[in-house]
Amino acid sequence: MDDVHKLKKLKKRRPSYQLLLLVALLLLGLLAQKLDLVDWLEVLEVSRHYAHHWWFPPLLILAMAAFYALALPGSFFMWLTGALFVPIVATLIIVIGGVGGAVGGYFVSRRLARRECARIKHQPLFNFIRRHGDFVALCAVRTFPSFPHSVINYGAGVLGLPLGYFVLSTIIGFTLKGYLYSAAIYQLTTMDEPGEFLSWQLLAPLIMLSLLFIAAKLIFGRKPSLANGP
Known part of the structure; x- marks a missing residue:
């Protein structure tokens, strides 16, 4: 009986395959972004031939959403879309695709990590991170240059942050980044x-906006967290 009890206890502590799959998706996505396995210049050249078709923007939106939902390097679509369309149209495509992919990633991670979250939801560290994952903090990390969107999407799903605040911060982040x-x-x-333009004129506004969100977080940090609802 003791052995059976120990075995059950060990199984409860062992990470589920869903959590391992979630971690694998996240790591593979980050690795794919670092290795730059796809010749994106060739993708851009091919895309130029089809950009004038009515079905191409919806296709871009679906592809971008799929990449973000599966933790793949979806940020490339910001550059691809910006190279093919005027800023207003490109921003609209980026926001729709980015938000769609973020919500997809949120629910993918929420589904895969549901069992593990139930085990650790009362842990102090888990509650600390969740308590500080409010609307302002989400805006800060979403607008910061080069911060992996997959980490934000999956992290918010695992932590169970309110979907409304998550979506609103995502809209703000992708609108600012997308237009810039x-x-x-x-x-x-x-x-x-x-090169000189990209080195500071593009990144400086995003860094400044992110710092402003962080400053607001510090100033109003003692107020109730939005992660716990209104």
């Missing part, structure tokens, strides 16, 4: 030295 990137790429077509 799209406008920058649009201007790059007429610039002789784009």
Whole structure:
């Protein structure tokens, strides 16, 4: 009986295959982004031939959403869309695709980590991270340059952050990033030295916005967390 009891206890402590799959998706996505396995310049050249078709923007939105939902490097679509369309149209595509993929990633991680979350939801560290994962914090990390969106999407799902605040912060983040990137790429077509522009004129506003969100978080940090609902 003692052995059976120990075995059951060991099984409860052992991570479920759903959690292992979630971690694998996240790590593979980050690795794919670092290795840059796809020749995106070739994808851009092919895309130019089809960008004028009515079905191409919806296809971009679906592809971007799928990439983000599966923790793949969806940020490329910001650059691809910015190179193919005027800033306003590109921003709209980026926001719809980014938010769709973020919500998909949220529910994928929520589903895969549900059993593990039930085990650790009363742990102090889990509650601490969840308590500080409020609307302002989500806006700060979402607007910060190069911060992996897959980490935000999956992390919010695992923590069970309120979907409404998650979606709103995602809309804000993708709107700001999407427009800045799209406008920058649009201007790059007429610039002789784009590297200097990208090094600070594009990143500085995003960093400043992120710091402003962090400052607001520190100033109003003693107020009740939005992660616990209104």
